[in-house]
Amino acid sequence: ETATSSRKRDHLQICCEQPIEAGDAGFGDVRLVHNALPECDMDAIETKTRFLGKALGSPLFIAAMTGGHLDTLEVNRRLARAAERYNLGMGVGSQRAALEKPELEGSFTVVREEAPHAFLCANLGIIQLRDHGIEWAERAIEMIDAQAIAIHVNSLQEAIQPEGDHNAEECIEALRNLCNEFSYPVIVKETGSGISAGTARIIRGAGASAIDIGGYGGTSWARVERLRASSPELAELGEAFLSWGIPTVVSLCEVRTAGGPIIATGGLRSGVDIAKAVALGADLGGMALPLLRPAMESDDALFRAVEAMHRELRMAMFLTGSRSVTDLRHTRTYITGLTRQMIETTD
Ligand code: FNR
Numbered sequence: 001e002t003a004t005s006s007r008k009r010d011h012l013q014i015c016c017e018q019p020i021e022a023g024d025a026g027f028g029d030v031r032l033v034h035n036a037l038p039e040c041d042m043d044a045i046e047t048k049t050r051f052l053g054k055a056l057g058s059p060l061f062i063a064a065m066t067g068g069h070l071d072t073l074e075v076n077r078r079l080a081r082a083a084e085r086y087n088l089g090m091g092v093g094s095q096r097a098a099l100e101k102p103e104l105e106g107s108f109t110v111v112r113e114e115a116p117h118a119f120l121c122a123n124l125g126i127i128q129l130r131d132h133g134i135e136w137a138e139r140a141i142e143m144i145d146a147q148a149i150a151i152h153v154n155s156l157q158e159a160i161q162p163e164g165d166h167n168a169e170e171c172i173e174a175l176r177n178l179c180n181e182f183s184y185p186v187i188v189k190e191t192g193s194g195i196s197a198g199t200a201r202i203i204r205g206a207g208a209s210a211i212d213i214g215g216y217g218g219t220s221w222a223r224v225e226r227l228r229a230s231s232p233e234l235a236e237l238g239e240a241f242l243s244w245g246i247p248t249v250v251s252l253c254e255v256r257t258a259g260g261p262i263i264a265t266g267g268l269r270s271g272v273d274i275a276k277a278v279a280l281g282a283d284l285g286g287m288a289l290p291l292l293r294p295a296m297e298s299d300d301a302l303f304r305a306v307e308a309m310h311r312e313l314r315m316a317m318f319l320t321g322s323r324s325v326t327d328l329r330h331t332r333t334y335i336t337g338l339t340r341q342m343i344e345t346t347d
Contacts, residue, residue, distance in 0.1 A: 003163065004097040009069045010228055015289060016296050020224050022242050025217025025267025026249030029339035030276045033332040038321035045317050047310060048087075049325040051261060051283050052148060052185050052209060054119045057087030059278055059325060060309055063212075063265045063286035064123045064150060064189070066107075068097030073107040078295045080114035082302050086310070089284060091121035091150050091189075095140045096128050105143055112144045121187065122146040126153050127165045130174035134181055141184055148185040150212060151175060156193050156244060157221040160237055172206060179207030190214030192221050192266055194246030200258035210261040212286060215248025218267030219289045249280065249335075250342045256281035271312025275320070279331040 014020060047058040062079050066072040076092065083090040092111055098104040111120060122140040129137060129151055137149055153171075158164035179186050188195075188203045189212035195203070203211055226238025246254070248266040255262055264277035265286030274285035287309070294301035322328040335343065 002097060002101055004068065004100065006069070008066060008093065008097060009071050011224060012066055012072060012075070012292075014224055014227050015219065015292060018227055020219055020227070021267070021289065022220035022223050023217045023245070024247060024338075025215055026247040026339040027267065027269075027273045027276055029335055029337040030249055030280065031334040031336075032276060032279055032316060032320050033334065034319055035321035038318055040318065040321055040323045042314060042318040045314050045322070046324045047313060047317070049283070051089060051119065054089070054147060055087075056089050056119060056284075058310055058313065059274055059282070059284045060086075060088055060306065060313070061263055061265070061284040061286040062088055062090035062291055063288035064091035064093050064121070064152065065288050065292055066093040067095065067111070068093060068104050068107055070104075070107060073110055075292070075295050076107055077110050077114050078299050078302050079291065080111040080118070081299055082291075082306050083118040083120075084115040085303065086306055087118065088306070089119040089121065090115065091286075092123050092144060094123050094125055094152065095143060096125060098143065099128070099132075099136050099139055108144050119148075120144050120146045122149040124149060124151055126151050126171045126175065127158070127168070129178060130171050133174075134178055137178055137182060146184070148187055148209070149182070150187045150189045151178070152189045152191055152214075154191040154221065156241060157191065157225065160222060160225045160234070160241065162234065172202060175203070175208065176206040185209035187212055187263070189263075189265075192216060192219055192245060194248060194251035194266065195255050196246060196251070197254035197257050200255040204258045204260055210263065211255050211258075212263040212265050213248055213251045213255055215251040215264070215266035216245025217247045218265075247339065247342065249339050252277065252280050252282055253343045271309040271314070272316045274309065274313050275316035275328060276333065278325060278328045279320075279333050281329070
């Protein structure tokens with residue numbers, strides 16, 4: 001097996017078996033303003049929404065996780081079944097391994113087989129985009145017949161890994177070229193350190209259709225790499241960066257100033273968190289880890305997890321008097337604590 005594919009398997013194992021979350025995404029500092037007279041019927045509330053022109057069953061987005069190793073095929077199969085069943089958008093994990101080694105494609109193509117109608121996002125690292133150009137982006141889309149491509153940025157993880165790519169030059173240029181020439185929407189996505197207002201403006205300026213925040217406070221790559229570390233020096237490096245990143249809620253408040261569709265990902269752990277993210281300006285709320293663990297277990301466990309998120313989302317909508325996701329977007333919030341302090345920091 002290739003180094004990329006065995007790293008994927010390591011990650012999945014570590015993510016399922018060990019504590020890999022760090023920090024606080026900020027949702028505890030956000031409160032939706034309660035509506036004591038909601039004047040709506042909870043059972044008639046519509047959770048459906050639209051994203052990049054596609055109708056979706058709810059704002060819950062299955063965030064990019066896996067593929068690229070045979071052991072990951074079953075997980076992707078289950079995630080895809082959930083995407084199809086509830087009409088959820090879904091991202092696959094980085095397709096790099098399968099682009100390098102086409103015999104690994106099966107762990108990705110299974111997603112389209114199981115979810116013939118779902119909104120699927122291909123996934124490629126910005127470094128691979130820079131080094132291989134649009135051809136790889138096209139192959140990634142074709143592999144799963146995707147509706148959009150997520151270009152992930154993960155400087156922290158690249159920097160921690162000794163085998164990572166430590167040169168991030170000329171990535172913006174590569175992104176601009178892709179956005180100019182590609183016929184599919186491009187989503188730029190962080191993977192746990194968040195995106196600032198300034199970076200969001202650069203991303204929008206390059207022509208990207210949407211931003212996935214991938215904020216701090218959920219799955220922590222510093223923590224994953226610390227657990228995977230082969231030497232005390234590497235473990236120390238992971239340790240030193242455990243609290244690095246822009247918390248998801250703070251990042252969301254920054255990114256929304258740049259305009260354009262937003263997926264809020266990173267540390268969303270309930271349907272209430274999805275509701276909070278939407279009220280703060282996100283179009284979708286993405287979850288990785290909370291869906292990975294049930295997806296490792298069974299179809300049923302995963303369906304139950306999705307239904308629990310939807311129940312919580314619906315109740316939060318009811319209690320804010322939101323009949324639709326559009327109503328939810330206009331719901332007031334209170335923001336307190338460290339999150340508020342960070343949002344008010346302008347210099
Ligand atoms: C990820 N994530 C990720 N993101 C990406 O763009 N490409 C990828 O290949 C992966 N791989 C991956 C594997 C595993 C096991 C996990 C848990 C996550 C990042 C993911 O999409 C998301 O941005 C973060 O995990 C934050 O969300 P959660 O986990 O806090 O809900």
